[in-house]
Amino acid sequence: xxxxxxxxxxxxxxxxxxxxxxxxxxxxxxxxxxxxxxxxxxxxxxxxxxxxxxxxxxxxxxxxxxxxxxxxxxxxxxxxxxxxxxxxxxxxxxxxxxxxxxxxxxxxxxxxxxxxxxxxxxxxxxxxxxxxxxxxxxxxxxxxxxxxxxxx
Numbered sequence: 741x742x743x744x745x746x747x748x749x750x751x752x753x754x755x756x757x758x759x760x761x762x763x764x765x766x767x768x769x770x771x772x773x774x775x776x777x778x779x780x781x782x783x784x785x786x787x788x789x790x791x792x793x794x795x796x797x798x799x800x801x802x803x804x805x806x807x808x809x810x811x812x813x814x815x816x817x818x819x820x821x822x823x824x825x826x827x828x829x830x831x832x833x834x835x836x837x838x839x840x841x842x843x844x845x846x847x848x849x850x851x852x853x854x855x856x857x858x859x860x861x862x863x864x865x866x867x868x869x870x871x872x873x874x875x876x877x878x879x880x881x882x883x884x885x886x887x888x889x890x891x892x
Contacts, residue, residue, distance in 0.1 A: 748778035751772050757873040758813035769798050773806035774815070782850060783819055833886065838863065839876045844883035853879070 751774055776784065776792055786807070793803045807830060809811050817833040838856035840853040862875050882890070 745778075747832070748775055749818055751778055755810070755813055758815075759809075765808070769793075769802045770806045770809060772796050772798055774810060777810070777816055777830070777832045781866070782852075783831040785827045785829055789830070796829060838874055840879070841876070842881065842883075844877045844886055845880050846882055849883055849885075851883075875884040 752771065754858045755770065755774060756766055759770075772788065773793060775818055776789060778799070782829075786804070789807065790800050790803050804825070807816060811818065814833055816830050819831045838859055840854055840855055842851045843849070848874070858877065863872075
């Protein structure tokens with residue numbers, strides 16, 4: 741079983757539990773939108789989700805409703821990218837997963853950084869009146885490609 745299949749199964753189980761508690765049905769369309777989030781793409785804009793879902797004959801309103809339900813169930817989270825006037829992005833809420841990501845302010849390329857030193861330092865930090873469950877650190881700057889283009 742691949743990582744994305746395992747992620748989908750776990751997320752699908754969480755969605756089923758949430759829907760059951762709320763007395764809602766588990767629709768094929770909700771499962772299709774959930775599968776998009778579990779496909780391995782780091783984050784999605786609503787326009788990207790709609791474009792992909794339309795290929796599976798899922799209408800725009802259904803995508804919006806599915807994302808709302810997935811967000812309320814805490815399976816998907818809203819992630820705001822760099823910039824004031826940019827469209828929000830949605831991503832799988834990887835509970836318990838710590839993330840460090842770098843975002844290029846020019847091309848918007850996003851890279852996951854594996855830095856065990858930073859991860860250990862933040863994870864071991866003790867906070868007064870607060871118990872951390874996970875963290876996400878975002879570092880903004882210019883990537884190597886954009887710096888090279890700027891020099892040319």
